Amino acid sequence: AQSVAQPEDQVNVAEGNPLTVKCTYSVSGNPYLFWYVQYPNRGLQFLLKYITGDNLVKGSYGFEAEFNKSQTSFHLKKPSALVSDSALYFCAVRDIRTDKLIFGTGTRLQVFP
């Protein structure tokens, strides 16, 4: 079965520092991977996706993610965190067999001024 794991419930980072939110995946075949962000009391917003091509994917709000096949990871990164980046981040994978998006458990990012 396809799945993603987000090993950290919370990530704390100081404003201006680089941030990484981790995601590992388990799929059969080629993975279709996504990152979404959820701000308080809001729905999820799409950030970026990896289907094929370059391992470094650039997305909204200055975020990027690196697809690493050997480590089965798709970590979300940003060179310089903003306080406004504080939110809940979800990694997701497309289940090819059922065509569903399967979400990770979410990582809460807290950026301190």
Added chain:
Amino acid sequence: DTAVSQTPKYLVTQMGNDKSIKCEQNLGHDTMYWYKQDSKKFLKIMFSYNNKELIINETVPNRFSPKSPDKAHLNLHINSLELGDSAVYFCASSQYTPGEAFFGQGTRLTVV
């Protein structure tokens, strides 16, 4: 214009009642979804419709019944509400399944 809108935003109701949540998208997408997010923020798909046809029906109680009158609308009707149904329900749409999905703001359902 809101891309995916759902109503109501908050719903407080008693056990045993029947309630509906409405969802509309103006993006011209073919596929719409209902997701449930529990108190621990776990997000799980419930249903998916493509062009008014049900394509994903997760293991949810049959008290939950989606209805898609046209491809721009996907409503969720819940019968005999239980305490455990309390959650935030999100509607979403995408052009390609599953692809990049656009989510509504959510409906916070509280069953008392």
